[in-house]
Amino acid sequence: xxxxxxxxxxxxxxxxxxxxxxxxxxxxxxxxxxxxxxxxxxxxxxxxxxxxxxxxxxxxxxxxxxxxxxxxxxxxxxxxxxxxxxxxxxxxxxxxxxxxxxxxxxxxxxxxxxxxxxxxxxxxxxxxxxxxxxxxxxxxxxxxxxxxxxxxxxxxxxxxxxxxxxxxxxxxxxxxxxxxxxxxxxxxxxxxxxxxxxxxxxxxxxxxxxxxxxxxxxxxxxxxxxxxxxxxxxxxxxxxxxxxxxxxxxxxxxxxxxxxxxxxxxxxxxxxxxxxxxxxxxxxxxxxxxxxxxxxxxxxxxxxxxxxxxxxxxxxxxxxxxxxxxxxxxxxxxxxxxxxxxxxxxxxxxxxxxxxxxxxxxxxxxxxxxxxxxxxxxxxxxxxxxxxxxxxxxxxxxxxxxxxxxxxxxxxxxxxxxxxxxxxxxxxxxxxxxxxxxxxxxxxxxxxxxxxxxxxxxxxxxxxxxxxxxxxxxxxxxxxxxx
Amino acid sequence: xxxxxxxxxxxxxxxxxxxxxxxxxxxxxxxxxxxxxxxxxxxxxxxxxxxxxxxxxxxxxxxxxxxxxxxxxxxxxxxxxxxxxxxxxxxxxxxxxxxxxxxxxxxxxxxxxxxxxxxxxxxxxxxxxxxxxxxxxxxxxxxxxxxxxxxxxxxxxxxxxxxxxxxxxxxxxxxxxxxxxxxxxxxxxxxxxxxxxxxxxxxx
Numbered sequence: 001x002x003x004x005x006x007x008x009x010x011x012x013x014x015x016x017x018x019x020x021x022x023x024x025x026x027x028x029x030x031x032x033x034x035x036x037x038x039x040x041x042x043x044x045x046x047x048x049x050x051x052x053x054x055x056x057x058x059x060x061x062x063x064x065x066x067x068x069x070x071x072x073x074x075x076x077x078x079x080x081x082x083x084x085x086x087x088x089x090x091x092x093x094x095x096x097x098x099x100x101x102x103x104x105x106x107x108x109x110x111x112x113x114x115x116x117x118x119x120x121x122x123x124x125x126x127x128x129x130x131x132x133x134x135x136x137x138x139x140x141x142x143x144x145x146x147x148x149x150x151x152x153x154x155x156x157x158x159x160x161x162x163x164x165x166x167x168x169x170x171x172x173x174x175x176x177x178x179x180x181x182x183x184x185x186x187x188x189x190x191x192x193x194x195x196x197x198x199x200x201x202x203x204x205x206x207x208x209x210x211x212x213x214x215x216x217x218x219x220x221x222x223x224x225x226x227x228x229x230x231x232x233x234x235x236x237x238x239x240x241x242x243x244x245x246x247x248x249x250x251x252x253x254x255x256x257x258x259x260x261x262x263x264x265x266x267x268x269x270x271x272x273x274x275x276x277x278x279x280x281x282x283x284x285x286x287x288x289x290x291x292x293x294x295x296x297x298x299x300x301x302x303x304x305x306x307x308x309x310x311x312x313x314x315x316x317x318x319x320x321x322x323x324x325x326x327x328x329x330x331x332x333x334x335x336x337x338x339x340x341x342x343x344x345x346x347x348x349x350x351x352x353x354x355x356x357x358x359x360x361x362x363x364x365x366x367x368x369x370x371x372x373x374x375x376x377x378x379x380x381x382x383x384x385x386x387x388x389x390x391x392x393x394x395x396x397x398x399x400x401x402x403x404x405x406x407x408x409x410x411x412x413x414x415x416x417x418x419x420x421x422x423x424x425x426x427x428x429x430x431x432x433x434x435x436x437x438x439x440x441x442x443x444x445x446x447x448x449x450x451x452x453x454x455x456x457x458x459x460x461x462x463x464x465x466x467x468x469x470x471x472x473x474x475x476x477x478x479x480x481x482x483x
Numbered sequence: 484x485x486x487x488x489x490x491x492x493x494x495x496x497x498x499x500x501x502x503x504x505x506x507x508x509x510x511x512x513x514x515x516x517x518x519x520x521x522x523x524x525x526x527x528x529x530x531x532x533x534x535x536x537x538x539x540x541x542x543x544x545x546x547x548x549x550x551x552x553x554x555x556x557x558x559x560x561x562x563x564x565x566x567x568x569x570x571x572x573x574x575x576x577x578x579x580x581x582x583x584x585x586x587x588x589x590x591x592x593x594x595x596x597x598x599x600x601x602x603x604x605x606x607x608x609x610x611x612x613x614x615x616x617x618x619x620x621x622x623x624x625x626x627x628x629x630x631x632x633x634x635x636x637x638x639x640x641x642x643x644x645x646x647x648x649x650x651x652x653x654x655x656x657x658x659x660x661x662x663x664x665x666x667x668x669x670x671x672x673x674x675x676x677x678x679x680x681x682x683x684x685x686x687x
Contacts, residue, residue: 010632017639024646064632105650112643119636131636138640142647157651177592183599205592 009063012053019045027104042107069124073480077255085114088244094445113139117252126185156236171216177209190264220253224282234302243342276317283310284416318404326396328473333393340455344375363436383421389462498524519550536619
């Protein structure tokens with residue numbers, strides 16, 4: 001019998017699901033004029049969910065017959081997702097009105113995507129993994145094509161949908177092979193099974209299933225060689241949606257990646273480590289090199305995010321507590337840097353139209369010195385220059401890699417970040433030293449400015465109290481690996 | 484037993500043959516009709532192994548809804564299928580190569596397949612016992628208890644799909660004349676009719 005107490009671990013998800021449906025009803029009855037209230041209620045709901053999350057949380061708990069799990073790791077990741085999603089809604093309010101695509105479904109779909117991500121982070125079974133992933137992806141396909149009258153946005157949505165369906169197919173194929181050879185879909189069952197194998201290796205079928213599973217997940221985090229959709233989707237989707245894509249789904253997919261590989265497949269590290277190392281190196285190198293030739297800032301940020309995923313995966317390849325802690329810190333910093341940068345991209349509006357060329361930033365330092373300063377700080381941080389936050393993210397990851405003896409990976413990572421620094425610094429050079437282009441319209445809303453200032457301050461002053469993030473990341477990583 | 488074996492071969496043969504016809508028929512409408520035939524035969528196979536619930540669902544959902552939807556889409560969209568098929572021969576060698584590699588790999592995996600001894604006992608004594616509970620009942624019992632989380636999750640996925648379809652396609656078109664029932668009812672003779680006295684024999 002299911003009692004109310006057994007549902008407690010999933011309370012944040014239940015609250016979120018009910019809010020989604022209530023807001024949908026509100027929107028349907030009040031029409032598109034209710035977009036602004038619906039958006040703010042959605043942000044408020046996310047905050048409430050965060051509070052519920054904090055109050056319910058105590059140690060490691062499972063619900064629904066072990067299909068759902070909450071622990072400090074899930075807690076940490078869910079907080080990052082809440083921040084990413086609420087920023088994406090706040091940033092969109094003014095943008096959608098300016099572009100006359102303000103519709104109440106946008107915040108509702110973002111909330112549904114958030115619910116899917118929560119389910120992914122808390123998945124403790126191959127089936128719940130898939131259901132969460134699909135809920136998230138389906139909402140993302142729709143918001144990618146949200147500006148449906150624009151050819152590029154529709155193309156982005158369609159491309160994302162087709163390739164996403166393909167990757168889901170691969171993932172399911174992997175899951176079915178794993179189920180076929182292991183006889184269970186539950187993560188605990190799989191972990192017990194693999195521990196029981198002793199010295200003997202698992203059968204070929206399981207390895208093939210695992211590889212397919214990794215391929216499906218690598219698509220969702222857009223790691224090379226499954227990254228092809230990223231630049232097109234980032235370029236075509238409306239800017240706040242791109243900001244959302246760059247942070248929340250990546251964080252959720254990385255969380256899923258970590259949970260699957262260190263949890264049930266933790267014993268098989270020898271089997272998956274090489275795959276992750278390869279993916280990681282390829283992502284870092286491609287992210288660093290391909291971005292150099294981009295002249296659209298959203299495409300550039302797409303390649304930059306591919307590179308960042310490569311760095312984060314180094315920590316996973318290490319597979320140690322230090323590595324996981326490194327990823328968690330990296331993702332938190334990555335969230336702040338990306339949200340801030342996309343706020344700056346939102347400010348690139350000239351004669352009421354969005355401009356996205358990097359050359360449009362020329363001379364920004366003279367027309368809008370504060371904006372240029374914020375973007376410069378964020379770019380320095382992305383490049384990993386001390387004492388900004390981005391440096392510490394990379395530091396923790398590389399330290400973990402060296403501790404586990406992955407010297408090649410660490411060296412390639414450092415080299416790639418040096419190459420990557422070129423295009424980040426180029427943006428700063430264009431802003432400060434090039435002949436000024438026409439000034440941007442000053443239409444950035446107060447809320448977006450607040451987000452920009454907040455993230456920039458976080459990135460700048462991370463050095464003073466790194467222990468706030470690092471400490472909770474450490475407990476999260478320890479709890480994940482202890483279980 | 485012999486009837487069971489015969490019907491198994493009949494259903495499987497027709498299912499495979501119609502599946503081949505789905506991809507080889509020239510007319511797309513015929514393809515969809517063969518697809519429906521394949522679904523029905525698969526349903527027959529399910530009945531043979533005693534899974535009548537899945538068999539009926541297959542007929543209702545796939546045969547009834549999905550295939551008919553396909554049929555409508557195929558008939559309504561103006562797609563030149565001969566054009567789509569062009570380049571088939573051109574891609575055949577590389578596609579065939581990929582297919583053969585995949586098949587070889589699958590056979591390798593299949594070779595290492597081990598069936599746990601415990602499965603045989605589970606198969607012969609299913610829980611709950613098949614003579615006490617129908618399998619519709621059995622599925623219902625676990626779907627709404629053990630798997631409630633996944634069931635609700637799948638429901639959410641479908642809801643999002645519905646919202647998505649509406650968001651991306653519903654447009655308020657200007658100039659559409661809709662029926663306004665209250666206006667129609669509120670119309671009075673004085674607003675609509677003008678009475679003219681016409682003198683006979685003189686015209687208006």
